[in-house]
Amino acid sequence: MKHWVFFAASFMVLLSGCCCKFTKKREMKKRDEQVSKDEKQRNWSKIPTQILELILSRLSRADFYRFGEVCTSWRHVFKQSIIYRSPSPLPSMPLLLLYRLHLFNDIKTGLFSLIDRKMYFPRIPFFQGSNLHCLGSINGWLIMIDTNATRLSSSSSNSNHHRFPSFFFWNPIPNARVMLPSRINIPYRANWYKLFSKLKASSGPDSPDCLVAALFTGQHNIAFCRPHDESWNIIYVENNNPNAVFADIELLYGKCYVLTETLNYRNITSILVYDLQESYSSSSPPKAKVLISQLHQQVEYNSPNIRDLIFQNHQLFFYLASDSISGILYLILIIVDYNNVHPIEREFIVYKVDNFNNVPMLVRVMDLNGGILFLSHRDSKIVPSSTLTGHEDLIRGNNIYYAHVYPYTENCPLMPRIVKFCMTSGRINHIPLPNPELGSEPTCLWFNPTIW
């Protein structure tokens, strides 16, 4: 990359060397003129690409785009970097995507930035029409369902035209889509947009190992697929065990982990694992294996604190999260106090699944290996702090940013709450949201837009 500079430099030196004696006296006299002439010659619109690229690689996403609007030659460099996906802008903190479940065709979407704590409304409306819903996100892609897409059922002689939804990955910036199978054989008529309570992807659709797993709302079954499958695969639970209701799912290295709980009182019972990748290669449906059973004994349930809290109008929330870089599966317990006007998060307890004498068990941890966890009811993502740039406080590792819309109570309007939990100090800070004018019951999830 520096060869160009060397060549130009040595060429100029040779040239100047030849002219050295000749111009020496003249240079001394016309020193000032020479300087201002050189200033004009340093025309930044004609600066070599390599230099512009170096500046580009240090810009944040927004500045990256502004770079492309400066002038035509800079725009060319900008466009080339998009085509070749290099240099890329600095990675930044995920934004909180908030949108209101459709009512009366009035969709409002907002993006909340942790950096300046402002709410932004995309100029190009996100979801046009009430038939689009966002079920999850991964690496700059939103996972969407379009409930209006009409597809004939497989038996075309049938006079009933079933409307099947369309599922797809969507990257709003280049407006790219990758379709997921739309065939999903469920034996009942579904309210499509409420079909899945959770949907997670293992990676973006541009990765060959992309797997998508979804948890059915209330039915306690899992569906999974890959972008080029013909239809979704459904795993039916063998027996409807009331003590093994599926509460959460998480993907890690081709396996789907399921957190189960009891129907009443929501005591967590076990973590199951389905080997989805193995199921694809052996073409047989995946079988559940119990990873850890009797979870409630391993969580500090037996500590008198937690038991008392439950009776004192506190609620417990459990989430699974995974770190694909370190290969660690986490279980997060959040204790929420409902005694006040609005719910207040009192404590975050984080466990990781560890092998002790070859037996998997929960181990309480006080750090995320330097990662930052972005958690909401819809998704969980762990981002290594070292890849982020920004204010020290913001990007410090071993923090949890938790966004949640609490169910409606008499005194508490349906506003999402964001809190930041520092694992090292134990402090919980509430991050106020500016009034998003999003009406009631917005859905929120963390979204990190990428340019490609």
Add this chain to the structure above:
Amino acid sequence: MAQEASSSTSSKTISLKTGDGEIFEIEASAAKQMKTVQRLIDDLGDDITIPLHNVFSKELPKIIEYYKKDITGEITKDFEAEFVKDLNDDEVKVLFLAANYLDANKLFEFLSQNIADRLESKSVEYVRKYFGVENDFTPEEESKLREERAWSFRGIKEDE
């Protein structure tokens, strides 16, 4: 190229002559950090005054100051902050180009970061003014670009 036997290179100084005819001395070990200078030394010998056609007396002392600190291993974040604190935008740009010409990698990377910092969240017009670049888009093209950029939602700082 007659190479005279010299005492230890660490005490040897190299003479650099700027494009406007001034001469500055730097340690040979600092000169090593500027690859362009080093190549010139390799080609022309270390006894000749090295001509730097594209670097001028305004900026070379600052560059020398940076590398003086570098060879003693004393470059800290505080030093770097001090180094750029009093530089106005033009001076940073000039230093940046000079560092590129001299192939002085460390300084170049540091300054490109500094420029990126100065541009953070600034408007397109500000960036144009900063670099003295003319806007050669038509108004229609410009508004189309702004539409495409519906995704840059960082707040724009007021031009300083």
